Amino acid sequence: MRVIRHLRSVDVDVLLRDDYVRTPTERQRVWMVNRAVDELVEALARADADAGTLVMGRERTPIEEGAWGTRAASVRDGTLEIAGQSVMQDWEAPLMERMTQRVCEGGGHVLELGFGLGLSAGMIDGACMRHTVVELNSEVAAAARRWSKTATTPTVILEGSWEDVMPQLGSFDGIFMDTFPVDDTEFERVVVRDATVAETFFAMAAGHLSDRGRLVYYTNEVDSLSRRHQRALLRSFSRFEVEVVRGLRPPDDCDYWWHDSMAVVTAYV
Template sequence: MAAAPDSKAKSPEELLCAAAESGNAEAVADLLSSGADPTHFDSSGMTPLMHAATGGHVAASRLLLDAGAPWNALSPSGLSAGDLTSDPATYDLLLDHALRSELILGTVARRQAPPTDSSDGVPAESYLDSRVSFSEDRVMDAESKAVMMEWERPLMEAHARAVCTGAGKVLNVGFGMGLVDEAIQSYEPEEHTIIEAHPEVYARMLKLGWGEKKNVKIVFGRWQDVIPQLGSYDGIFFDTYGEYYEDMREFHEHLPKLLKPGGVYSYFNGLCGDNAFFHAVYCQLVALELANLGYSTQFIPLPVKDCLSEKIWEGVKQKYWQLDTYYLPVCQEETESE
C-alpha cells in the first residue's frame, strides 16, 4: 500500500523558525532568498528572530535583521528578541540595529510617551484640559493613569542631588506631586524655578504655599510657550506628563541656552519602563542625541524592585514602571564631564 501523502508538510516560515532556532545560518539564508517571511509569528507567538536570539545565534540573527525581521516584535509574554537573548554578541547586534532603526525611522519613539507617562500616552492638550485627582500617595489623570506616585520619592531625591551640585539656580519642568521640588529645596538653591502647565496642579501648588517661598519662582504654562521667560541654570530637571518623546527631544534643543557651562541636566528616565530591552535602546538613543548637542550622559543604576509591590498599583490603570533597576541620567557638557 502506498504511503499517505504528508498533510502536515511544513511551510517555509515554519522551516525558517526551525532553522533560526538551531542556528543554521545557511538554511536561514536559503529560506529567506526563496521568499520565506521573516516577520512571521509561529503558533507559539515567536518570530524567527526571537528563536535565533534565544539560542544566541548571531549569524542567523544578522541575516534575519537584514531581511527585515522586526527587532521590536513582542512575544505573548511581552518579550522582544533583545529580552530573550543571553548572548552578548547577539544582544549587541540587536541593540545596534535597534538604535540605527530608531534614529532613521523613530517607529517606537512616536508611540512612546516620555518619562512619567504610560506607553500609550495622551496628547498634552487633552491632559491639560482634563481633571486630575490628588491623594496622599499619587496624582491621577482622568483615565486613572498615574501622573506621579509616592514610590518615586527616592528617585526624585537622587535627581535633586544630581542637579543641585553647587545649589545655584535650578529649573524643574513639571511639578506633579512636588517630590523633586521638595528635595531641591533641601539644598537651599539661590533660585528655584518651577514650570507647571496643568491648571489644577498649579492651583494646588499655590494652596500648598509654593508661591510664597522666597527663592521659588513659578512659571505657569507649557514649557514650549514660556521658554522666552527663562534664564540660564546650574541644574535642570525635566519630568512632564502627557507629552511624547519628540517633545523631550525638542526640549533638549534648548539646553545649550538654558544650561550654564558646568551645569547638570537630568530627566525622569521612564521611557519604555515596561520592557528592559526597549528601555536600554532608549537610554542609548537619548544619550546619542544629547551627544550630538555636546553633552555626555552617565546612567547611575538605582535598584527599585523593593519599592514596587503589587499593592502600590491598586487603582492604577497601567503600570508605567516594571523593571528592577532605574538608570538615573546625569548629563553635562563633554568637557565638563571629563
C-alpha cells in the first residue's frame, strides 16, 4: 500500500509492507493509514507556517555534570540560571498566571514542583488553603523558604527531587509541575523524546490527587496537543482540558522556548 501527499515544499511518500497495519478488511486499513498520514501532513504544514514566527533563540549549552541540587543559582535580568542553564525567565509570567489560576480552582491544598523565580508561587499564595513546594536546588530552596515567611497561605518548603519526595506525601487538590532536567540524558528523554516534559510524572501525579484533584504542567506545546500527548494523559487521567495562552514574548536569547503561545492543560483524575 502506498500513500502520497504533496505539500508546498515537501512530498510525503509512505510505502507500507503487506504485513503492516493488518486489519480485518482492506477498507479499514486504508482508513487508518490515510488518517495517520494526513495527521503527519497537517503537522508538517503547521510547522512550515510557524517557522517564520519563532524568535532567534540561542544554542543551549550542555548541562554540566554534577549534583543539580548543589549547583550555584543566580538571578539576573529576570533569568534564573543554574549550571549554565536558563531555568526560568520572567517572560513566562502570563503563562504562569493562567496555569496557577487553573490549578487553584476550588482551592484546597496545592503542591508545586519547582520554585524557579517564584512567579507561580506568588500567584498561588492566597488562592488556596495550603501550599507545599518541592525544590531540588539548595540555593533556590533557600530563596523559597525566605519567601514563604511572608506568604499569606500556610506554606511548606521541601528540598529534594520530586521522585524522592513525592512517595512520602499524601494527596493534594492541585499539583503544579514546572521542573527542569538535571542532566543531558534527562533533557534528551523528557524534552526531545517524550510526548511532553511531564509524561513520566503523570502516573505518580494521578496517585497523589484527591477525587476532585487536577494537574497543571508546563507543556512545551504551541497551540494544541499531539495524539501521543493525549494518549499519555488518558493512561493516567479520566479527562483533560486544553487552552492556549497567547502573546508570550520570549527574548531573542531564550534557549528553551521560541513561540508566542503555549498550550495549557488541566488534567483530572
